Amino acid sequence: MTGPMSSTPSPLPSDHRASLIDGKAFATALRQTIRQDVQDFRARHGITPGLAVVLVGNDPASEVYVRNKAIQTHHAGMRSFMHMLPESTSEQELLNLVERLNKDPEIHGILVQLPLPGGLDAGRVTNAILPEKDVDGLGVVNAGRLAVNQPGIVPCTPLGCLMLLRDQLGDMTGLHAVVIGCSNLVGKPLALLLLAEGCTVSIAHIHTRDTAALAREADILVVATGSRELVRGDWIKPGATVIDVGITRMQTPEGKSRLVGDVAFDEAVKVAGRITPVPGGVGPMTIACLLNNTLAAARMQVEGAGA
Ligand SMILES: NC(=O)C1=CN([C@@H]2O[C@H](COP(=O)(O)OP(=O)(O)OC[C@H]3O[C@@H](n4cnc5c(N)ncnc54)[C@H](OP(=O)(O)O)[C@@H]3O)[C@@H](O)[C@H]2O)C=CC1
């Protein structure tokens, strides 16, 4: 394809394969460090960091994530408090629970799993969480701190992506980062983090006219849309670093379930310089960063600001 007659010779050899960014291994190492830090914290203060996770309704995928979070919280030596509420829960009942958790000294971090069932206002609920216990970093106080470069709690998935990018690329000053998707949970905070790293940041969303052309300009391409295999091989600049946040659960013809990202992996791996797989990329980082944020929140509450 890239022989001497080719009109647009690719700068990559025909057998090029991107190197895989192993989020699973990175997350395992991070959790190990956190486990040690939790032990030290307990030895110093006699306090065990506690995380409360609230799940409303019985979405099976959310139940799996919430259970994984609880298991990994225990493994890190922290306490986990699960609150499974029925689909019929009213907003006032949920707000009352958040209020109780806010006042509970054994709880240092609170996470309300999103999305919430219809009729419950996610913004109102996340903003009811005390900023110092808001380990998802989704309330206006922490979101505002991020926007003006003040220290605060950074949302778990964007923080996990940033850790992987720093590890892979080191200094990112001047690189063009394109973020596809601009939710409050992932795309928007990640764009702000990359801006703070000195990147030139473009954000694409559903109204962007030519997302493919924009993506082709990216040194760093982050995709968080929930639109499976949206990004094709020819959307990627040769050698670019690709972070695939999207996760869609698919049924295989054999009746098994399989996770698919927002990037057509088999095409992208032939063009990108480095790429995160799904699963085993960003997902495990999200949970490790939740534990990281819970420990940081406990330190702040027990040792004071700047801890
Ligand atoms: N790996 C992990 O740890 C995590 C993975 N996820 C996964 O990441 C994905 C995104 O999650 P989340 O941000 O919460 O999703 P949302 O649905 O909240 O946001 C998706 C964003 O992508 C934009 N978008 C959708 N389709 C397109 C398209 N075709 N072209 C350009 N932009 C598009 C939407 O634009 P608009 O708003 O204009 O409609 C929106 O800004 C999901 O697959 C989710 O499961 C989420 C959290 C953690």
Ligand SMILES: Nc1nc(=O)c2c([nH]1)NC[C@@H]1CN(c3ccc(C(=O)N[C@@H](CCC(=O)O)C(=O)O)cc3)C=[N+]21
């Ligand atoms: N308030 C809130 N905060 C969140 O951080 C939040 C949320 N709500 N709602 C849903 C999304 C999704 N999310 C994931 C977490 C871990 C994996 C994960 O561990 N993924 C594994 C695979 C797990 C599996 O096999 O199912 C992987 O990608 O390798 C994925 C997705 C957090 N979210």
